[in-house]
Amino acid sequence: MTVSRYILIATLAFLILIAKHFRGRKRERTLDAIPTIGATGPFSFITNRWNFLRNARDIFQEGYDKYRGGVYKVQSLHSWMVAITSPKLIEDMRKIPDEYLSSLEAVVDLISMDYTVGKPMHHDPYQVSVVKGSMTRNITVRFSEVRDEIVAAFSELLPPQDAWVPTKLNPLMAKIICRASNRFFVGLPLCRNEDYIDLNVGFAMQVAISGQLIGLFPDFIKPIAGKILSPLPRNLKRANKHLGPLIQERFSQEKEYGTTDWPDKPNDLLSWLLDVATGSQRTMDDLTMRVLAVNFGAIHTTLLTLTSTLNYLCRYPQYIDILRAEIETVTEEHGWTKQAMGRMRKFDSFLKEVQRVEPAACFGVLRKVMKDYTFADGTTVPTGVTVGIPIRAIQRDDCYYPDGNTFNGLRFYEMREGDGESLKHQMVTPTSDYFLFGSGRHACPGRFFAVNELKALVAHMLLTYDIKVEREGGAEMKWLAANAIQDNDVHFLFRKRHTNMNVVCNEHGGA
Numbered sequence: 001m002t003v004s005r006y007i008l009i010a011t012l013a014f015l016i017l018i019a020k021h022f023r024g025r026k027r028e029r030t031l032d033a034i035p036t037i038g039a040t041g042p043f044s045f046i047t048n049r050w051n052f053l054r055n056a057r058d059i060f061q062e063g064y065d066k067y068r069g070g071v072y073k074v075q076s077l078h079s080w081m082v083a084i085t086s087p088k089l090i091e092d093m094r095k096i097p098d099e100y101l102s103s104l105e106a107v108v109d110l111i112s113m114d115y116t117v118g119k120p121m122h123h124d125p126y127q128v129s130v131v132k133g134s135m136t137r138n139i140t141v142r143f144s145e146v147r148d149e150i151v152a153a154f155s156e157l158l159p160p161q162d163a164w165v166p167t168k169l170n171p172l173m174a175k176i177i178c179r180a181s182n183r184f185f186v187g188l189p190l191c192r193n194e195d196y197i198d199l200n201v202g203f204a205m206q207v208a209i210s211g212q213l214i215g216l217f218p219d220f221i222k223p224i225a226g227k228i229l230s231p232l233p234r235n236l237k238r239a240n241k242h243l244g245p246l247i248q249e250r251f252s253q254e255k256e257y258g259t260t261d262w263p264d265k266p267n268d269l270l271s272w273l274l275d276v277a278t279g280s281q282r283t284m285d286d287l288t289m290r291v292l293a294v295n296f297g298a299i300h301t302t303l304l305t306l307t308s309t310l311n312y313l314c315r316y317p318q319y320i321d322i323l324r325a326e327i328e329t330v331t332e333e334h335g336w337t338k339q340a341m342g343r344m345r346k347f348d349s350f351l352k353e354v355q356r357v358e359p360a361a362c363f364g365v366l367r368k369v370m371k372d373y374t375f376a377d378g379t380t381v382p383t384g385v386t387v388g389i390p391i392r393a394i395q396r397d398d399c400y401y402p403d404g405n406t407f408n409g410l411r412f413y414e415m416r417e418g419d420g421e422s423l424k425h426q427m428v429t430p431t432s433d434y435f436l437f438g439s440g441r442h443a444c445p446g447r448f449f450a451v452n453e454l455k456a457l458v459a460h461m462l463l464t465y466d467i468k469v470e471r472e473g474g475a476e477m478k479w480l481a482a483n484a485i486q487d488n489d490v491h492f493l494f495r496k497r498h499t500n501m502n503v504v505c506n507e508h509g510g511a
């Protein structure tokens with residue numbers, strides 16, 4: 001779809017939005033008790049949305065500074081966002097049943113899920129429990145394959161050279177992450193198929209853009225807008241080409257053996273899904289959609305984390321040798337295993353600290369209010385608004401993290417060294433002051449895989465390459481509404497790692 005068509009649709013949608021605004025007035029009166037950040041004049045519903053698009057990060061920070069410990073609201077593009085800020089309210093929110101505050105419905109709205117990733121993901125998202133259950137239990141046994149894919153992907157796509165090679169991170173790392181993740185999800189040879197990789201990397205982008213656009217239309221127009229803008233049908237067709245034969249093969253084996261537990265069944269996502277799928281879930285389209293949906297949840301999140309990690313390694317190169325030493329010591333003793341990844345404490349701390357100071361969203365842990373709900377402190381949030389946490393402001397608050405605006409790569413390592421804290425402060429563990437993976441029952445079910453994969457990726461890079469960034473101070477984050485991505489125009493430079501010995505050889509032995 002061309003950009004001009006998007007702009008046309010966006011303009012139309014904006015006009016419709018203005019009409020929608022006047023219908024939403026009644027609900028807003030219930031919201032009056034919650035203080036607002038932003039203007040309140042007659043045209044504020046336009047100016048506030050425009051500001052949100054450009055300055056959401058500062059708006060949420062301003063609210064946090066003014067109403068720390070309480071709540072405040074911000075006008076986003078689609079609806080009112082209510083920010084809750086105290087550990088007590090956050091604890092409270094974790095316990096509220098889904099019938100009041102729904103995490104799924106918040107995502108359904110955010111990406112217009114019914115039209116972009118498919119109605120089945122909305123009405124019975126069973127792949128979430130498969131990721132949380134079978135997939136997570138199988139990380140240990142499948143880890144050597146993921147490691148193998150990482151090594152193969154880097155040597156093919158970024159062969160180590162003696163001279164510095166300038167590289168744009170996003171397209172390259174997206175491919176590598178897609179390969180490594182799909183080695184785990186669907187195995188060889190599909191995880192290396194160019195078209196399959198392209199499809200999965202591109203799909204997430206298309207869902208994000210078309211989902212936002214469809215979301216601007218009023219509900220009664222959404223089915224039509226959805227039909228026109230949906231990226232799903234063409235992606236599903238393309239994905240079926242790749243996954244269809246695999247799925248057919250599983251079905252025919254089941255038929256032949258008369259059981260879902262036939263000999264030599266692959267230990268992969270398709271099998272884990274088929275282990276629990278029933279009825280209409282056992283169709284090619286449905287299974288393909290699940291695989292696309294898991295990829296949607298896995299690739300770009302990991303990409304954002306990986307690129308900011310590399311940026312901070314270049315910005316604070318003093319950590320590189322510390323981390324290399326830990327990685328080398330641990331892998332020499334334990335190999336490239338999941339267990340080894342678990343033992344890299346300084347590395348875990350560094351990765352976690354990067355996401356503390358540089359989260360890719362300033363507002364997260366979104367929950368849509370399905371029924372009016374009154375929090376323990378008396379605040380009522382009305383049906384239809386979205387509640388969430390100003391994660392960036394909290395994660396930088398001195399009160400939770402001394403010197404909170406300062407990067408300290410070993411911060412969590414030092415905390416773990418304290419008495420009885422040895423198992424705490426790990427990257428995978430959501431707390432009421434750290435939100436990379438969300439919070440409560442709906443915290444990211446893929447986080448155990450994500451952290452292990454991320455460690456394997458970055459560790460391999462640290463031991464294989466020297467890395468630097470062309471721009472002094474590293475790449476900046478570019479914000480659009482409440483989300484950020486790292487500036488992709490800044491090149492990162494890679495060369496074959498020069499150990500001290502190499503340097504001597506090159507200088508004296510080369511001639």
Ligand code: HEM
Pocket residue numbers: 103104127128131294297298299301302305364365366435436437438439440441442443444445446447449450451454
């Ligand atoms: C560094 C990488 C990742 C980050 C930062 C991340 C972050 C998140 C966050 C913040 C949520 C929402 C949690 C909440 O609202 O409380 C989430 C949900 C989810 N994530 Fe991840 N994720 C990552 C990787 C993955 C991977 C690798 C998978 C799959 C293998 C995955 C699958 C999912 C799924 C299925 C959900 C929906 C959970 C639900 O609806 O209950 N994620 N993720």
Ligand SMILES: *[C@@H]1O[C@H](CO)[C@@H](O)[C@H](O)[C@H]1NC(C)=O
Pocket residue numbers: 133134135137138141267272275
């Ligand atoms: C892998 O997942 C399957 C399906 O849930 C399970 O039966 C099996 O025990 C898991 N493997 C390991 C080693 O945990």
